[in-house]
Amino acid sequence: MKTLLCRYTAATLMWSVQLGFSQTEEPDLPYSSGSTGADGAFAPPASMPNRYNFAFAYDSAREEAVVFGGYDRGQSVSWLSGTIRNSGYKPETYTFDGTEWTLRQTDTFVSARYEVEMAYDPERQQCVMFGGLRADGTTLDDTWTWDGNDWNKEEPATTPPARHHHQMIWDSSNNRVLLFGGRSDSGWLSDIWTWDGTNWSQIATTNTPGSSASQQSYGQVVWDSTQNRAVYYNEYYRETYSFDGQAWTEIETANSPNTGIGGRMAYDPLNEEIVWQGGTSSGQTWVFKNNEWSQKNPQNPDHDREYAGMVWDNGNERVLLFGGDTGSGDFQNTSAWDGTNWTQLTGRVYRFDMSAKPDGIWNFTSINIPEWVAVYFDRNAANSPVTWLATEKVTINGRIYLNGETGPDNDLSGRVALGGPGGYDGGLGGVRFDISGRYAGTPGQGPGGGEAPTEERQTGGHGQYTGVYGNTLVQPLIGGSGGGGGSASSNANGGNGGGGGGAILIASSRDIEINGGIQANGGNRSYGGASYGGYGAGGAIRLIADRLIGTGHLEAEGPSSGGEGRIRMEGYYRPLAPNASPVPSATAPVESIDFSNQPALSVISVAGENVAQPPSGSLSSPDVIFTEAGPVSITVQGQNIPQGTPVSVRITSNEGIIELPSGDDPVVSLNASGTATFNTVVPKGTGTIQAFAEFTLTP
Template sequence: MNTNKWHNQQTHRRSINSSNWTKATVGLLTLVFTAFLQGQDLPFDSGSTGADGPLLTPTHPSNRQGHVVGYDETNNQYVLFGGYWSSTYYPETWVSDDPALGWTKVDTDTFVSGRSNSAMAWDYNSNRLIMFGGHRADGTKLNDMWAWDGSDWTEVDDGTPPPARYWHSLATDPVSKKMWVVAGRNASNQVIKDVWEWNGTAWTDLGNTGIDPSFNYSYERAFYDAPSDSIVLYSSWSQKTFRFDEGAWSELATASKPVVGQGFTIAWNSTTNSAILFGGSSDTGQTWEFKGDEWILLATDTSLPDRYNHGSAYSPDDDEVIVVAGVMDNVWNGTSNLPGYDTWSFTNPNWTYESGRFYYFDMTEKADGVWNFTTIDIPSGSEVIFTRNAANTPVVWLATGNVNINGLLRLDGENGKANDGSDNYALGGPGGAAGGLGAIRFDVSGNYAGTPGQGAGGGAPGVTSAQYGSDGNFRSTYGNTLLLPLVGGSGGGGGASSDNSNGGHGAGGGGAILIASDLDITVNGTINADGGDRSWGGASYGGDGSGGSIKLMADRLLGSGNLWARGGRSKTNEAGGRIRLEAFFRPLAAKASPPSSATAPIAAPDFGDLPSLTILSVDGENVAVPSTGNLQTPDVVFTAAGTVTIVVDSENIPEGTPVTLRITTSGEIINLPAAEDPDVTVGVDGTASFEAEVPAGLGTIQAFSEFTP
């Protein structure tokens, strides 16, 4: 029997009504009619009004490093070329009018070979972006020169060009209209310190006279410093600043020296007449400004993840510096040397996330979590992360047209966090419940007990010294096969403390999502609604979060992606959620865990008034609604040991339905009614009453009910 389990912390959910159709026809369909089915609008109606228009997350260049970025002042757009990841070098050109709206790949008529560590700058003679040099995948060092006109590349006939090189810089002066190639490494991978000047028609070797021996280091970036009318170069290896003026280099003494390692960038801000330095392999997320012959560490209000080998450019139209991609510390799981698949902008003192791998879908705009789209497109490489709304509803995406999920929808519950003594709950995904808190060490709190996980299948806490918290539960405790109602996973219980160590926090439950389309849903990417992983507190582990729920409804379900609603760290089905597929035509070959159930579309009843349970009173005294489940800020304080009367109020639960209680105290868990006692059921007035023997002290109370809708 499929049952739904309801609990005093259940929040309101909304499902959709579908149009009716003749189910007998479904059984007659065979592969012979595949072409017909794919070309016809079948009778499923998602209910979408289309009022929210199309959902299209921004497209962004794929993972890469060593690419170059410039700003096209004629067409008012950023331009990115090349770069590589692993052994793949990209002969690609991308442009962006507004980084917040993403990037567009340009199919150019002229092929330019993929390369890394070239240089790009605006040429004030021809009013075009110029790209010079770099190296190809086979190691060939280049000295070719290319001009970008807004739609295509043209190779520039530059007479006798500078020697081939990479890791060099291009610097430009808008007044004299001169451009310089500065330093880098040559075809033999040796550091070179020459300067070549471009006047719009020919190159001139300015030499490297007056060079200091300490300049014989790598990892440099150069720029034109307008106030001093000279080229300034910073060597991160030697941590020295050099000036090139009238054909000679000299060291410039500065009070501060950025410690950034290799792969940093410098962009010249013509509005402030200063250079902005960011990144590098030794960087700690610092932003530096060169102004008045000094390096100044900027106190930024916001920061972006550390990175190196990224691209950077300044827009005089927007008065901002952007940073694109590179190698970074991963913002999701804290590991290093992973791709920075994103674009950030800087206007002192703020760094702003513009677009990239992570697209933050703000659910606070809809109190009920329901969107009425026309079409939905999540491109490959894009990860959608959901910002929960106040009611923590599931995600409901309705569409009048096709839905394409080629990227990743991330509705995972949070992993258990470090137990630092605060209420550091691991939240569930949207529609999922939070994990419980691990107990604070006994010699500080006087209590061993953690707090229970939230949600209808919330894991029990550890209550005796060093006892582990239990995992959250889903499929065996609530939610029927049809995913009516649509609910997320439950949190793991908090672990118990020992005399001198904390318990681990429980993890959050996976979220819940319904995607419905009048036409087709194609999943070649991944939908993730996994429960979070437990944490260790020193004395014990908390419990894992349970998996959430995924429901897809459409005329046709297509693709070969992944649907995951697994539980906790082991990612097994034991604490998994539910996956439901409803369509007339279902060649969707997705990998699903736990295994999905599937039928033709079934009309859903209206769950506008969902069942709920609340603790009404304890010995006639009202208690906190909803229950907090936290022994540090308890639902009740039992002033003395003895018998108390607990009254539970229900909404939209049938008369005669059994109700159970879980009371967590500082030393034990009390489950009512006891196994040998008769059921306690919902009465004609909608309440259920319990008599409980409790110890003196703090307590939390959770109510549960199971019934068949």
């Protein structure tokens, strides 16, 4: 027998995903997830780790971007037992096919280096790389070529002096690679060299940009194939020059990017303009056309980042931008510029839009979330929990976050901390008494939502889950409750409560392997000046498969005592179980889940007004508006719930929590038509209504 708790709620969600992988196929055991496979395979595009000051070029023969080296700040995740990637200079080659990144396994080793450059030579269909700075401080003068499969060390008779922080481009007018400037052990350089496929040659130039080589310490060079010239922009001095193969000429402009150092540029032959992006102080996008700079205003502006890589993607006719340093960490996103807007192609964060599935259920064939990718969810209107069913193996090597949000600052905007998908929102802190005439805020949402104290300067109640509602079977799938808002004082606001952790079910007819992690923790609280809000409760994680394996970690914790969520692990083989907190309930698979007749409970009318389904549950845009406070009727409708099942209602408002039926009032049950009606008095102001029913099914 199993006990089911049905709930009505409206909440918001935010979550992220992690990945895992397996090397051998095990025998198929009896469990079946019931997935139809109609939604195909789910596999977010693989990204590459964070990186900046690397070599970057586009190989047009193979239609792929190539990255070598650079610096990686590393990454550590405390709940996944510390560092998962070490920082440092990286001797790695990655290629990007327009969709995802691939780490290339090469026969030839090239030492790790930083501030290194390369350019693509279309005549010989190879990337040419020179110099860079090694981790031990050695400035390099070696030349390498990439043929699409491996690196080849070149042995030219003449070579430029060792350097790093230089520039390299392809001169399509003279069919040669150009190398500009950089920094040697003795200082900045202003020389120019050419590569003909065999040897380097220095070329004499006149009118070198700036009065000294130091003025070439910052800047970018690209080849303008329309005007048959190189264009150089120095972001420190904000000067623009052109180079015709012999002489530099300064171009006087009315405007120029003022974005700090470390920006990047690439030539867009489709729009016949140079694109500039980023820098230490800006995520601005500029273009240089007809000898003038102009700032663009994309609908989706990119982030401020320095020392990224930017190239023209000839196969897809777009500018590619990858990586960079944000000052606090490396950037992992790959974005594309189409002449008007930026579009993210890959990155550390993958957002999973739930709006297409009102019930939150996906029928996949397989699930494979690559390393370095975290999946977040944009919840649907009903704030359904996440249900992923798969016919084949599920591999999670990244991280899945279904955490409740931290309580935002109480700025009187009415913005609450959202619960994770299937979790409940936090309450609002009280507004200072000299403005509102009261101390209390609003309670947290959910059956275990934290209370909102009415006396001044009191902490909001913490959200609860285990011990208040739900069961060890995690049926139904339901998230954590929100923390209550803290109370105000005469001249200060109370803090907002944290959102409850979300809820996720992953079921596979084969194995689930997790080497990353899944996190459904309750959200932290905020301080409003007079008090703290309450913590959100942890959510729920349920895994069902033949085998639950891997070295990853699961969390459904609440920051406060009693706020922990629930974890359920069903598999014939469960070595993953010890890596869960709180301690999970663990058994062999109980049964396949029938999603065709799932119980549901809805509030369908309030005060005689029909409620649009699904309701928003939002305090800022109420589903029903009364003209007067006072008596109201509330009608609840059940679906696939037995007649006679008792129903309860929880109303939250600025006056506190109203529980129906209350005290010694008679039990209210679903009638033959599947409805139940409550009558109560509601106070003035805004509030939410939630309905719950608990019943037992006997097989």
